[in-house]
Amino acid sequence: MLKQPPLLKPEVRKYRPPGESFVWFTATGLSLGLVMILFLLGIIFVKGVDVFWPKKAALIELKPDSPAQIGPERFLAGVVTTVQEKIGGDSAALAESQKEWQLFVGNKDVYGYGFKYFDAAFIQKVSYPESLARIERLEYGDAFGYPVMIKLAAGQIRTAGQPGFIGELKRLVHESEKRWDKIRDIEKRQIGKINDRLEDLRLKEKSRTSQHGLEARSHRELIAQEAAGLQGQYQLLAQKAQELRKLQKQDLIVYRLASGEEKELPAGQVLGFYFPNQLNWAGRAGLFCKRVFQYLSDAPREANTEGGVFPAIFGTLVMTVLMSLAVTPFGVLAAIYLREYAKQGFFVRAVRIAVNNLAGVPSIVFGVFGLGFFVYFVGGSIDRLFFKEALPTPTFGTGGILWASLTLALLTVPMVIVATEEALAAVPRGMREGSLACGASKWQTIQRIVLPASAPGILTGLILAMARGASEVAPLMLVGVVKLAPTLPLDGTFPFFHLERKFMHLGFHIYDLGFQSPDSEAAKPMVFATTLLLIGLVVVLNLGAIIIRENLRKKYSTGAF
Amino acid sequence: MTEKDDDMEIMEQERQKPRERHFRQKTEEQADISAERTEVKEPFNPLIEVVNYNFFYGATQALFDVDLTMPEKQVTAIIGPSGCGKSTLLRSINRMNDLLDNAYHRGDIRIREQSIYDAGLEVTELRKRIGMVFQKSNPFPKTIYENVVYSLRVAGQNNKTVLNEAVERSLKAAALWDEAKDRLDESALSLSGGQMQRLCIARAVANRPEILLMDEPCSALDPIATAKIEELMYQLKKDYTIVIVTHNMQQAARVADHTAFFYMGRLIEFGETKKMFMSPDKKQTEEYITGRFG
Incomplete structure (x- = not known):
């Protein structure tokens, strides 16, 4: 009898099926990539968090x-x-x-x-x-030393070791902090307001110099009167600030350095002090939280190496939001035309390729374009038309948050267009036909059926665009980002939203700290902290968009997917 | 002659069998209606006239010189094997084929003697007069309520009372009211397959169209849902002219007053369903109906 051979010989089993080793190959690729990313993120996280952790002296x-x-x-x-x-x-x-x-x-x-x-x-x-105390100072960074005595303005002297010495020290620091708040309020807000009004008057006067006659003269007198009144108020406030500043210098804190020198420091220069070697774990954690909070909420000091980054966070957020507001309608409309209305042919294909290639153009090129087109051409024209009195000082004709946002919108519009086109194409044909068969016009169909159904896909594009825009630095350097902005783009003075203002940006802050700082050693920890913050900010922005997208997806999920 | 009449009678009884099977669980009242249905013979008032119609997908011709007249307030079934052009004809009636690139036609289709290609007739206006139900149910990802009133909304109707009235009327017409009246604000996608298709019918009739086009409306449904929709067609034809494309011969026999048989893009035969299924004129029709091909 003829015996049938078994289908699978036992010894064959020990070999892998052909191609199995390539699975390992691909998995290795993925894990290598993951390891590199995790390593990078790990370093940034550890070093960034470490900055705020109080260390022993x-x-x-x-x-x-x-x-x-x-x-x-x-x-x-x-x-x-x-x-x-x-x-x-x-x-x-x-x-x-x-x-x-x-x-x-x-x-x-x-x-x-x-x-x-x-x-x-x-x-x-x-x-x-x-x-051993670590003293945080307004200028020259931190100091290490042993507090020796306090010389009060009244001539009293408290020496270390006396009961209540530390309490007195704390009281002085607290008082100086309150006084700084007051000084800031007077100098920034109140005097700032008066300055704004004076500037307004000056421009008003300037715009009327061409006019003659009785009316113009009386007008000029009125303006002069008002200006004089404002000047008086200004003097008063300035004097008040001056007095407060003097008060900041009256009490002195004396400490001895480990190397032997003694140093006198006005109490107004001290931001805080602590004894790092007395702290237990909870004390360290408390101090850590306080320093993180200060970092997030304070303005920078000492060439950005000290203090916080609040203006940079704020500038980044406002710019990203403005950019999203600009890029979304622009990109979505372009994609709708490309996908829904344009006759698909050579020209549309060429446009599509061009849009895709636009995403690969170096970002600095967009910066140069933004400078030439938005800042000099558009901004310059706006200045000539609406802010003639202020010239030659440019208002919109210089870098600002609006121009930076528009430049980045231009940079990220290809991503939105590509994502929107894909999302539109993914809307099932049946739904469009159903709408058209109900007597809807093409635009009604797009507006009521296609766009809602493709909203999650469009948001995916926006998320990508936001992540790219928020972390882009090179073009911003040309169109409005600065090392230190005196004011925020959004504040309490009319018209509240100052689109022409220059702003700070976390990405630029990192560059500035890391490569432009006079003291690179002192700036190094801040580079890590700021990098961590920027990554965190991008993650938060993305998470927000992802949550919106998931909600939309639930709402508009179609049976066809 | 008498022999033939007898035959007819036998055929008639045969034809009623599926319907009886279909209705054996119906209430008295409904049974009465179905009895009435078989007795009354509606007059043939032409509504849709297809005149010498040719249709081309690029270089491929899908319809050849079709001449066909469909009567008002009756059900006309279009049958034929796959690729015979029956869907193409249906989609030509509400100019759905306009959406295709590279497709064009020759000849004319008239509704109430007005050409659908008339320059004075907006295609959206045409489609408002013609409801359409698709093979694959395609409810919008909106609430049930918004699905039904969609055609009214796009026509600019936002009056709440009008919309509410339309929802109730349409859902009742689509026999969905009892199931859906308490969940009008839920997503239409939460409905079952058969309910979705009835919702699409409700959506198609919400704007009171004259004509209802149905493109294999039951091909994705189970027998019970199919039975419901067929029953619906009996109700709907009192108010609407229905044109249905179907693959299912029994379905055509059950629901249609007239049947058109297409083969290879040509109209082979058109006539009363009864006659067509009993004694078709053409051999091809007979072969198809008896299942010898197709």
Whole structure:
């Protein structure tokens, strides 16, 4: 009898089916990509969060006669930032230790630098004394030292060790903080208002200089009167601010540096102080939260290396929202015409290819275009037509948040067009036919059936556009972003929304901190923190759009998908 | 002659069988209606005239010299094997084929002796007079209420009382009122397949069109939903002229007063359904009806 061979020989089973190894190949590609992204995000997250975590302050006793000594005493105090292998140097002399330490010593006003490198070989002893304070100052960054005494304006002196010394210190800091608030209110808001009105009057007067006659003269007198009144108010306010500023200087806080020097500091210069080595875990967490909050809500200080980034967050948000408002109708309308109305042929294909290629144009090119077209041409024309009195000072004829938003809208419009076209194409034919068969015109069908059904897809495009727009920097540098903006684009003075104002942007802030800062070591932590914040902001914006999209998807989900 | 008459009678009884089967669970009243239905023979008032109509998809001709007259307030079925052009003809009546690129026609279709291609007739106006139900139910992703009033809304009607009246009338006409009246604000997509198709019928009749075009309305439905929609057609033909394309010979036999048989883009035979199913003139028709091809 003829025996049928088994379909699958047992020994064949141990081989993989052909092509199986390529599954591994593709999986490797994915995991490599994921690992790289996670690694990058991890670094940014760890370093960005680390900035705000209060660290212990070390007191380092140096060996006698070491070249690392910077003051009369053999001590250094600060936060150890790096311990690393020494590069170069005389290796024979440093046989026992090749390491060097980097210490954030603060006290820039005394030392002239904030970071100090020294060889580990010079260290005799490292301790963490509880009485060592870290003082946050308005100028020159943080200081490390031992508070010694308080010299009050009335001539009283409180010395450390007296009961209530720390309480008194806290009271002074609190008072100075309140006084700063008042000064800011007077100088920024009240005087700012008067300045605005004076400027208005000046422009009014200027616009009437061409007129003659009795009426014009009486008018000029009226204006002069009003201006004089405003000037008087201005003087009063300025004087008040001056007095407050004087008060900020009257009380002095004296502290001794680890290296031996003594330093007197007006209480108005102190933003806060704490004893890093006294803090327990909860205290650190509290301080961490406070510093994060300050970072998010304060304006920057000290060439952006200190203080917060609130104006940058605000500028980024406002610009992204403005950009979305501009790009959505523009892109959606273009896509509707391309997909629904235009006769599909060579020309439409060419336009489509051009739109796709537009997405690949370097963003700086858009910046140059924005500068030439929006700022100089459109803005310049607006100035000539509506703000003639203010010339030669440009109003719209210079970079501003409106022009930046429009430039970015132009940059991101291809994404919206492509996504919208795809979404429109995905609306089932049956639904369009159903609508047309009901006697709806083509536009009614698009408006009532097609657009709602494709809204989730359009939003996907908008999400991509927002993510790209919010993190774009290069074109912004040409059309309105600045290192430090004195005012926000949205505030309480009429007309509330100041589209012509320059603004700060997180992406540019990162560039500025990392590459334009006078003290790159001091700026480094802020670079990470700001990067983390920018990523966070983009994620938040996207999440918002995704939530809207999911809601729409539920509402307009079709049986056809 | 007498022999033939006898035959006719037998055929007649045969023809009524499915209908009886269909209605055996119906109420007294409905049974009366169905009895009435078989007795009354409506007069043949021409409404839609297809005159020497040719249709081309690019280089492919789909319809060849079709001449066909469909009567008012009756059901006309168009049958034929796949690709015979029956859907093309149906979609020509409300000019749905205008949407296609590269498609064109020759000849004319007239409704009440007015050409549908008349320059003075807006295509949207034409479509408001002609409701259409599609093979695959296509409710809009809106509420049931908004689905029904869609044709009124696009016609600019926003008066709440008018809309409410239209919803109730249309859903009742589509035999969906009892099932849907408490959930008018729910999404139409929450309905079952058969309900969706009846909603599409309600949507098609909301604007009181003269003509109702149905493109294989039951092909995606189960037998019970199909029976409901066929019953609906009996009700609807009192007010509307219905043209239905169907693949299902029994369905044509059950619902249609007149039947047109198409083959390869040509109208082979047109006549009263009764006659066509019993003694077709053409051999091709007979072969198709008896299932020898197609």
